[in-house]
Amino acid sequence: MLSIEGLYKRFGDKEVIKGLNFHVPKNSIYGFVGTNGAGKTTTMKMVLGLLEADAGTILVDGERVTYGNTDTNRGIGYLPDVPEFYSFLTTREYLALCGRICGLSDKTTKTRAEELLERVGLAGEKHRIKGFSRGMKQRLGIAQALINRPKLLICDEPTSALDPVGRKEILDILKEVREETTVLFSTHILSDVERICTDVAFLKDGVIALEGTIDQVRTLKSNGEFLVETLNPAGTEALCAHFPNAKVSGEQVVTLTGNDDEMLKVMAFLSGNNIPVLKVERAETSLEDLFMEVTKHE
Amino acid sequence: MNNVLFTWIRKEFTDSWRNGRLIIFLIVCFGVGLMNPITAKLTPMLIEMMQDQMKDMGIVYDPPTITALTSWEQFAKNIWIPLLVFVLMFGNIFTKEYGAHTLTPMVTKGLKKTTILWGKAIQLILVWTAGYAVYFGVTLMYTEYYWGTEDELMRRVWDMTAMFYLYSLFIVALLVFFSVLWKEFSGVLVSMVTVLGLDLVFGMFPKVAKVLPGRISSPGLLLQKGYEDRYEYAMGDFAVPFVVTLVVIVVLFVLSTILMKRKSVD
């Protein structure tokens, strides 16, 4: 849906994006993760033709993005990081304006607007945008971005400024719209990614440090650790004595490394020696850990 | 007419209607326009009131004759007030959107930056024209009612009204141009004041003054005594700065359009 290759961008003598490559598959929810100032907004603005790239190609559905009035924007819906709308209009008037600008007929716009307001939970809102909270603006932001049924929805940190309830609402909406569009959203909140994303990329030092489906990324980095928690200290001692790579990692908890065969051997040893166990489990690497690992300074 | 441009202009008018600026501006134009004949009307009364005092002091004074001309002189003197109010009230229609980032969703939906520019420029011209028409109309109505303007004077009134209208379009063109160039309204204002200041400074050299737009900024000259005999001459005198101003306006709009295409508005 979106593919970026060899993208470069500098502001003055500060190189922000240094040869970025990544690919957003169709119908994915793609998490674009990076710390504050990593260059997420910069990258998105280049995809929208709002900023001029120094080098590289950006393709949206196979069509090349150019700086200025790029035609590729026809197929993109964009929710900026701090969305601001005309406060003197009501939600319906605003969406009508958006529809006209997209070249939709008034009738199409009207039905679409009602459908979207319903989806984002603003259908009962008859007032002007003036007094809207951040969360309401984000939801209206998603509605305006989807007005022309874009193939790609780009959201810049849609959840960062919201409380947990507001965040959940936005994430639920993004999850729902996946049926009709590909979603690319940036964030620095890892739990958001774990909740809804199918794919993820970590941006660090101007390049993608890690990219793939959530499952791929997890197994890629899971280094085959598994835990054994025994019922009594004797079991812990016996394990450590028998397996040289065993490490005590808690009270009666032993961490071992190895593939499934190794794990089976451990389990055979446990049953062969009648060692009572509370649990044996593979260690799941959380994205949080992964992110820390990827972004830690060497 | 271009459907998107029309939508855009309508959005601008909704804004200025709902935030009250449009109506306030028109009321100010009405009020200042009304003041011209009223001031003229009240002058003899004021002088009469002071006459007794003056007599005591030994000053004898012929009460001036008040005619339509007095009212039109007031009109010429106060003509810059509506324009100044207009610039201060509507001058930020570009820069307030840059600051609020409200254009980003529009541009990413395919709204052309030149449409933004022309929609706003047309809104500015329409609002200003309406206010100027009210200012002129009110003065005309009351002046006719009190004194009646003779044809010869009326011809000059039309000339000076048209002359200053062109000058005001020059101001609007400057406003648009600097609004494309800068992000902040303060920058726009400082630049405009600078240009008008330069116009004033160079206006002090008679040779240059004859061709500068500043020449047509004081249309009251067209009402001056002895002007009747020199009508043809005077019109010739104003012709050059008139054409220069016209050219400058066109150039400013062309430059604005070119620069707007390259401008980042998000």
Ligand SMILES: Nc1ncnc2c1ncn2[C@@H]1O[C@H](COP(=O)(O)OP(=O)(O)O)[C@@H](O)[C@H]1O
């Ligand atoms: N217009 C600009 N001029 C100069 N530096 C900029 C500009 N925009 C962004 N930057 C710099 O580029 C870096 C990346 O910014 P940004 O893309 O906003 O990060 P993110 O969205 O990931 O938090 C930051 O260090 C920021 O200071």
Ligand SMILES: [Mg+2]
């Ligand atoms: Mg950002």
